[in-house]
Amino acid sequence: MYNLIHAEFYKWKKSKSFLVCLLSVIGMILFVYFMLKVVSEVQTGELENGTGGIIVSGELMEEQNGDILKQIGILEMISQIISSGTGSIFSAIFICIWIVSEYSHGAIKNTAGKGYVRGKVFLAKYLSTTMSILLMNLIMVIVTLLIGFVTIGTEDVDKIFFQNFFSYVALQLLFNIAFGSIVMVICECIRNMAASIGISIFLISFSPIIISGMDMLFQALHLKLKVSDYWILSVMNQCPIEGITMEFIIRGIVVAIMWIVLSLVLGMIHFKKADIK
Helix, strand or coil, rough: CHHHHCCCHHHHCCCCHHHHHHHHHHHHHHHHHHHHHHHHHHHCCCCCCCCCHHCCCCHHCCCCCCHHHHHHCCCHHHHHHCCCHHHHHHHHHHHHHHHHHHHHHHHHHHHCCCCCCCCHHHHHHHHHHHHHHHHHHHHHHHHHHHHHHHHHCCCCHHHHHHHHHHHHHHHHHHHHHHHHHHHHHHHHHHHHHHHHHHHHHHHHHHHHHHHHHHHHHHHHHCCCHHHHHHHHHHHHHHHCCCCCEEEEEEHHHHHHHHHHHHHHHHHHHHHHCCCCC
8 A cells, every 4th residue: 555655646746737737726826916916006096097907997996995905805815716616626627637647548557457456546546636635725725825914914814813714724625625536536437538627617617506506496395405515515615714613614524524435435436346448
C-alpha cells in the first residue's frame, strides 16, 4: 500500500494538471478582487466612472459606505470562491484529468497488472486525489484571505472573525472532499475525459436548481422530505458564514460522510468488477 501511495504522489508531482488548475483559480481570484477594487474606487471617487470599461450604475454610486469590498467582506469573498461552485469547477476538472488520463495512458492497467490487489489500487488513487483536492481548496482559501487583508483591510478581523473563519472553512473543506469523491466515481465509471468534465460541471451548475425544484414539488404534495438537506452541493450552499449552528454542523458532517462512504464503496466495487482497458 505504501508503494502505491508513494507512486501516486510521484505521478502527482510530475503532473502539470494540478498546477494549471490551481494557477487558473488563483488568477480568477485575483481578477475578481481587481474588478471589485476598481468598482470600489469608482464609488469612492478615486477613479472616473468608465475606467477600464467598467461602468458603475447610479444606484451603486449613491449607496452609502461606498467601498463595495468592505460591504462584501473577506468571509463572503471566501464563500464565493469555495462554496458557490467556482472552486469546485476547477477541482472537478483536475480530478477528471487526473483519473481519466490514468486509463487513457494505460497507467492503471500497468499497476493492476503487477499483482496489486485492485481494492488497494483504487484506495491509493482515492487518497492521493482527496489530498490533492484538500490542498487545492486550502490554497484557494489562503490566497483569498491574504488578498482580502490587503484590499479590504483588517479592521473587522478579530477573535469572532477567526472563529467563523475556521468553522466555515473546515466544513467547506469536508463538503468539497465529499463532492470530489462523487466526481471520482463518475470518472471511474465513465472513463471518458469530456463526458466526466461535462457531467461534473452540470452537477455543479444545475443540480442545486433541480434539487430546489424537487423540494418545491414535495412541498406541494405536502411531503416533509427536503432533498436539499441531503445533496452535498445544496448543503455546501446552505452553509452560513457566520453563526453556524450545531444542528447544521452535525447534519453537514453526516451528509458529507454519507457521500464519501457511498462514493468510495461504489467506486471500489466498480473498479474491482470492471475491465481495465
